[in-house]
Amino acid sequence: MQTATALEVDNLTVGYNGQPVLSGVNLSVPVGAKVAIVGPNGAGKSTLFKGLVGLLPARTGRVLVHGRPVAQALDNVAYVPQREEVDWSFPVTALDVVLMGRYGRLGWLRRPSRQDRALARGLLDELGLGDLAGKPIGDLSGGQQQRLFLARALAQEPALLLMDEPFAAVDEPTQNAILDILTQLTQRRTTVLISTHDLELAFEQFDHLLLINHRVVAFGPPQTALNPRTLADTFGAPSFSLSEGRLLSLTNKCCPPIPENKPAHGGRQHG
Amino acid sequence: MPLGYAFMQRGLLASLVVGIVCAIIGCYVVLRGMAFLGDALAHAVLPGVAVAYLWRVNLLVGALVAAVAVALGIGLFSRGGRLREDTAIGILFAAALALGVALMSTIKTYSTDLTHILFGNVLGVSESDLLLTAGLGLAVLAIVLLLYKELLLVFFDPVLAATTGLPVDVLRSLLLILLALTIVVSLQTVGAGLVAALLVTPAATAQLLTRRLPSMMLLAAGIGAFSALAGLYLSFYVDVASGAAVVLVCTLVFLVAFLFAPGRGLAWERLGRRPQGGSKRWTTEH
Numbered sequence: 001m002q003t004a005t006a007l008e009v010d011n012l013t014v015g016y017n018g019q020p021v022l023s024g025v026n027l028s029v030p031v032g033a034k035v036a037i038v039g040p041n042g043a044g045k046s047t048l049f050k051g052l053v054g055l056l057p058a059r060t061g062r063v064l065v066h067g068r069p070v071a072q073a074l075d076n077v078a079y080v081p082q083r084e085e086v087d088w089s090f091p092v093t094a095l096d097v098v099l100m101g102r103y104g105r106l107g108w109l110r111r112p113s114r115q116d117r118a119l120a121r122g123l124l125d126e127l128g129l130g131d132l133a134g135k136p137i138g139d140l141s142g143g144q145q146q147r148l149f150l151a152r153a154l155a156q157e158p159a160l161l162l163m164d165e166p167f168a169a170v171d172e173p174t175q176n177a178i179l180d181i182l183t184q185l186t187q188r189r190t191t192v193l194i195s196t197h198d199l200e201l202a203f204e205q206f207d208h209l210l211l212i213n214h215r216v217v218a219f220g221p222p223q224t225a226l227n228p229r230t231l232a233d234t235f236g237a238p239s240f241s242l243s244e245g246r247l248l249s250l251t252n253k254c255c256p257p258i259p260e261n262k263p264a265h266g267g268r269q270h271g
Numbered sequence: 272m273p274l275g276y277a278f279m280q281r282g283l284l285a286s287l288v289v290g291i292v293c294a295i296i297g298c299y300v301v302l303r304g305m306a307f308l309g310d311a312l313a314h315a316v317l318p319g320v321a322v323a324y325l326w327r328v329n330l331l332v333g334a335l336v337a338a339v340a341v342a343l344g345i346g347l348f349s350r351g352g353r354l355r356e357d358t359a360i361g362i363l364f365a366a367a368l369a370l371g372v373a374l375m376s377t378i379k380t381y382s383t384d385l386t387h388i389l390f391g392n393v394l395g396v397s398e399s400d401l402l403l404t405a406g407l408g409l410a411v412l413a414i415v416l417l418l419y420k421e422l423l424l425v426f427f428d429p430v431l432a433a434t435t436g437l438p439v440d441v442l443r444s445l446l447l448i449l450l451a452l453t454i455v456v457s458l459q460t461v462g463a464g465l466v467a468a469l470l471v472t473p474a475a476t477a478q479l480l481t482r483r484l485p486s487m488m489l490l491a492a493g494i495g496a497f498s499a500l501a502g503l504y505l506s507f508y509v510d511v512a513s514g515a516a517v518v519l520v521c522t523l524v525f526l527v528a529f530l531f532a533p534g535r536g537l538a539w540e541r542l543g544r545r546p547q548g549g550s551k552r553w554t555t556e557h
Contacts, residue, residue, distance in 0.1 A: 053434045059529055074436045081430050090427050091484050104435030112340060136482045152431075199285060 006031040006053070006160055006191035008071075012061035012079075013053030017253040018057065022046040022251070025216050029193070029208070035149045036194040038210040040235055046082065046196040049164050049213065053079045054268045065160055075104055076156035082165050088138045094148050095133040101155025116155075117270055127177060143174030150178060152187075161185060163194040167179035167201065179205055279507070281401045282393040282460075284423065286499035286517065289460045290345055290469065294495030295415055296453045297474035298488050299446060304424055308345065308447075310467035311364035313454045315341035317371020317463065320388055324366040326379060330388075330404060331455055341367050346444055390515035391462035393503065401461060407456045411449050422446060423484060460499075461514035472521040481534040489515030494524055 009027040012022050026116060029035060037045050050056040050065055054071055065073035078101070098120040099112045105110065112120075124130050127147040132140060146166055153161055161182075169174050181193050186207075188208035193210075196202050201224070202209055209225040211217040213233040218230040274280055289444040299308050316334035323333025341363050348359035387395070396404070415422065424432040426443045432439050450470075477491035502517030509516070530538050 055430065055433060060420075071436075074434055077434065078428070079434050085430060086428060090483055091425075091487050092479065093483055097484070100424055100428065100431060104418055106420070108421065111420065124530060 004031045005029065006033065006065070007193070008067075009052070010061050010064075010065040012051055012063060013059045014047055014056045014058070015059065016047075016171055020214070021214065021252065022051065023053075023060070023215055025212075027210070027216065027219060029191060031191055032186050032189040033191055033208050034182060034206050035191075035193045035208040036206035037193060037210045037212060038197075038199055038202050038234070039195075039217075043234075044212045046214065049079060049081075049162050049193075049195070052162060053077060062085040076159040077152035078152050078156040080160050080161075080166065082168070083142065083145055083149070086145075086149075086183050088145070090138075091136060093134050094124060094129055095120055097137055097148055098151045098155050099161040101152040104156060120151075123154050124148075127151045127181070128173075146170050147174055147177060150181060154181070159190060161190060161192045163192075165196065166194055167196055167198060170244055172213055227268075278394050278396070279503075281398065282513070283500070283503055285396045285401050285404045286393055286460050286503050286513075287496050288404050288472070289457045289494045290495030290497075290499030290517070292408040292411050292453050293457055293469035294473040294477075294491035295412065296450055297436070297472075297495075298477070299315055299422070299426060300356065300450065300470050301372050301474040302466075302484075305450075306467065306471045308360055309450060309454070309470045311345075311360045312338050312342055312447075312451055313457075313463040313466045314364055314371075316455060316458065317388065318367055318374055320458075320469035321371055321374035321378065323373070330459070331400075334455040334458055335416075335451065337367065338454055339448055340479050342447035342451050345446060346440075346447065350440075351434050359414040361420050387462070388458060388461045388514060389464040391458065391460050391465070391512045392448065392458045392503060396459055404459070408451055409414040411456075414445070414449060418442070418445075443516045461517055465514050465518045468521060469498075473498065476525040476528045477522075479528045479535055494521065500526060 001261070004141065005028050007029040009025050013023045019032055032195070037048065039045055047056065049131075052059060052070065053074070054063075058176040063070040065077055068160040070077065074194040088121045099116060102112050102116040102120070106116070121133060124133050127150060129144060129151065132144065136206075137145065137148065148164065152164070168176050170178075182194070185194055194206075203226065206213065207221060208219065209222045211225060211230050213234045217233045218227075276285070276497045297309075300306060316338045318341075318371055319333035319337025320330050321333075321334070321335075323330045344363050345356065348354050349356040354362075378459070420435060420444055421432075424435070425437060425439050426446075428441050432442075452464075453470070454466050457469060458490075473491040473494040474487070476494055477487045480488055481487040498517050498521040503513055503522065504519045505511070506513035506516040528536065530536050533539065
């Protein structure tokens with residue numbers, strides 16, 4: 001039971017218009033793992049997510065979620081794409097959006113019940129959006145929008161949660177709120193995969209790292225996955241050091257070093 | 272009292288149905304930027320009408336077949352990103368219109384019939400026309416209501432729709448077919464030339480005044496119905512073409528909303544007094 005596999009990927013190749021972006025991905029993610037996917041721009045992080053949920057067809061290989069082909073396991077998978085992929089001027093409220101997370105479980109023709117509404121409101125409260133339930137989504141700030149989409153993903157009650165760049169351009173409180181929720185989820189044996197540009201965050205806050213650069217470079221606990229060779233294979237020239245298990249400096253191409261004198265609020269935003 | 276005439280009663284009922292159905296389907300048209308598609312489909316019915324005329328079958332049936340064929344053709348041409356959708360629309364729209372005009376020009380009574388199809392003939396609505404209009408209109412409304420949740424998801428967030436296993440392409444095609452049906456139903460009241468206004472204007476007006484899709488749809492329907500009534504009365508008393516009168520009333524309502532919509536109207540903007548959070552929908556950062 002401890003070694004049960006949440007996500008099994010066999011020789012997966014995905015890409016656009018005949019060009020493979022990611023090739024030969026093999027992966028076995030244990031139940032309850034908290035995985036950060038890291039790689040330079042264009043390495044295939046978003047492509048991997050789209051391949052995992054079937055938005056891009058697999059040219060080779062297959063994806064199993066809790067032992068079932070992903071197409072038959074979509075009820076158990078929640079995928080949160082990057083924020084830019086949504087039309088924020090659409091006339092729906094925050095509560096409407098969270099309720100959409102229930103649609104998959106409702107099936108055709110059925111309306112959300114009182115329980116569905118109660119669950120959605122509870123999730124909005126949990127993410128500090130309770131007062132905004134009736135607001136149009138266009139009125140929400142970037143951080144609030146990201147939390148809203150996490151609330152919707154949670155409304156899907158997934159066994160596997162995939163989030164593409166949840167920490168991009170969000171404020172510190174939002175980042176911490178998301179990290180807290182992810183930790184709670186994995187404690188309840190939900191499996192979580194997120195992508196991020198922030199290697200330091202990935203190293204410190206996640207129990208597994210997946211380094212990709214058009215292929216899987218390394219996968220495992222941060223201490224074993226990260227070493228000078230895997231870093232070089234992922235990001236090019238090795239430009240930071242590991243010492244006694246601590247990531248010391250980080251000046252790789254994808255993420256410029258954090259300016260020292262940035263106002264507190266900027267904290268960890270880049271990318 | 273114009274309602275004393277049976278033809279006026281029929282015309283009024285048909286206009287009401289058309290005003291409401293167009294406005295509700297129009298909400299999807301406006302939200303997804305499909306105004307061009309609506310106009311294209313309206314003109315694409317012409318060859319169908321001409322063929323139906325030549326073969327002596329019901330003109331509405333011919334129109335419906337042509338509109339559905341063009342709607343599905345656009346989907347086929349633009350699938351998989353081979354052509355941009357507006358390019359596919361431009362090609363098929365002009366081709367269908369040309370084919371329609373070519374076929375029509377072989378008919379002797381060509382000019383009156385063409386005028387009726389282009390601009391409507393609301394006072395010529397027969398009892399069977401009215402039944403057909405009402406039946407199709409109700410069918411369209413029923414489907415939109417029953418599949419509200421599914422259509423909302425497909426149009427707001429196709430990614431979530433696809434990852435919850437909804438047949439996104441089927442639902443999109445379904446909406447195109449509903450749009451084609453709506454247009455065909457509207458031919459007799461406002462005609463192919465003006466139906467785009469009934470699709471777009473009430474929905475766009477309602478969008479300025481509401482913040483949720485259900486209230487947008489209700490208000491659009493109200494505006495559509497009001498414009499149909501007011502336009503028809505106006506055409507009776509002032510003696511102008513009825514389809515044009517309906518569209519002009521719609522446009523007037525839109526202009527009022529555009530100027531004075533609370534928080535979002537042009538006048539409001541001039542006053543520089545926007546309610547908190549009023550219109551910062553395009554800002555992305557916190």
